[in-house]
Amino acid sequence: MQTRWLDEDERAAWVRLVAVVELLPGVLDTQLRRDSGLTHFEYFVLAMLSEASERTLRMTSLAQLTSATLPRLSHVVRRLEGRGLVHRFPCETDKRATNARLTGAGYDAVVAAAPGHVEGVRQNVFDALTSEQVAQLHGIADALLQRLDPEGRMTALYAPEATAGKPEI
Amino acid sequence: MQTRWLDEDERAAWVRLVAVVELLPGVLDTQLRRDSGLTHFEYFVLAMLSEASERTLRMTSLAQLTSATLPRLSHVVRRLEGRGLVHRFPCETDKRATNARLTGAGYDAVVAAAPGHVEGVRQNVFDALTSEQVAQLHGIADALLQRLDPEGRMTALYAPEATAGKPEI
């Protein structure tokens, strides 16, 4: 099959997107690790739990929300449980399933980490963008996620309702 | 200090950007590993070398172009050298420095991997975007990189000139 190479505009956009995707996780991770002793993924897991009802989610749901594989999530939650931030217990109605619940210490950790993290996100992302660009970014990311995550699992919690007054992502 | 929380529009854009940043590297890696036995980072390293003059770069320059730390690059290049894709040799003029040169087999590997990779990029990214969104993405990524990579090291090779007819990124 004949390769459809990227044209000049696409190539320029692509090089910059790769750079962002390569650099952004490191920036987020560095700030959170330094200030809170959490990786960005660990923080994201705790934040998802903090916003769930009963601060509890099944492992499978949590994996979908964080776009993690089940083995990865299992390892991470085991470590978080060892640090007393999460508690695991079997589901009553389906004995195959495991529920993960945020502990009090886990909730405190999210609440303590959130302001610094949001400040980092603001400095590195939103302070650099106009409000028009924020809207464009929303549209572009939505379009990409239709390919990368067709079922929209990662953003399921955010589709319908606003989430004011909760710890930020 | 009072935390400047994200407003609703920022939060919506942010959740989606995190999802993209989390999912995109995995998609690229999976395709390249399956079809070419290379990680995306390894492919990127080889591609940078293939576009350099003499297909040769100093380790430090290569690290900047790929936004890698020197230790990470050193490990990767050692493995690539073990597979015969790259050759390392000391710099004549500065005996501290090491040059990395793409071998013939390395060049063949990049050329063989490029079409499948570009096809994956097209399917997962550009086929989902309008040409207007591609231009917006360019602008947004540029704005973010001013914070994430102030010196513009990662995109240094692409700033001035077009690069037609070379293996794609």
Added chain:
DNA sequence: TGGCGATAGTTGTTCCGTCAACCAATTTGG
């Protein structure tokens, strides 16, 4: 010219993610 700080790379340790294999519970189809 000789000594000190800066620069260029490598090596080793430790941690995290992926993959494959595995077990347990549940659903489905004959």
Added chain:
DNA sequence: CCAAATTGGTTGACGGAACAACTATCGCCA
């Protein structure tokens, strides 16, 4: 109603990445 397939989750082995410590060379300046 029982066997087979599917789902839910954990574990262990392996490979890659970050970080720190180390060696070697260079440039500067007294």
